[in-house]
Amino acid sequence: MSIRLENVGIAVRDIEATIAFFTDLGLTVVGRDTVSGEWADTAVGLDGNHAKIAMLQTPDGHGRLELFEYLHPDAIETEPTLPHEIGMHRVAFAVDDIDASLEIAARHGCYPLRGVASYQDVYRLSYVRGPSGIIVMLAQELQPS
Structure with missing residues (x-):
């Protein structure tokens, strides 16, 4: 299968x-x-x-x-999810330029939950609160293979 x-x-x-x-x-x-x-x-x-x-x-x-x-039927409004809640967590995208991606997100009124982090000098990444409260992870590989 x-x-x-x-x-x-x-x-x-x-x-x-x-x-x-x-x-x-x-x-x-x-x-x-x-x-x-x-x-x-x-x-x-x-x-x-x-x-x-x-x-x-x-x-x-x-x-x-x-x-x-x-x-x-009418949609049911819920509170936006938090990173540690059980259930659908986030959608993640690899991007070439996280700073440019964050500028695009900001033009839509969507900002990082906290900031941009570096993971072991491999990725720069950030969780953004997107439209309808969707958590969107943006990750830029620092040393593309």
Whole structure:
């Protein structure tokens, strides 16, 4: 049996703002749709769901995010997750220039939780609080192989 990661799905408050954030960081929108109906109710396990969705892909084609904004039922607001909470933790991206990536994030009102750290002179990395409270890790390899 083979397995591969298809995508990571994230419910968001504002799909347009979230698309703008991730596309500015370098992802590409590869599809958009509005979904509802019996098939969606069955797949998601939520009766009467209706959502806008967008699929974004990293430039190398290996990583995908599926963003969805619920039109019905109303989305349930929750507190943004903390780094030590159980459950979905973060989405991580390797970047060529962390400083440039952080400048892009800041233009969207998204800032590091604390700052930029150096991990054993191998990576510079930072956790950023992104749109809808999503934790986004940005990591720059210091000595690319």
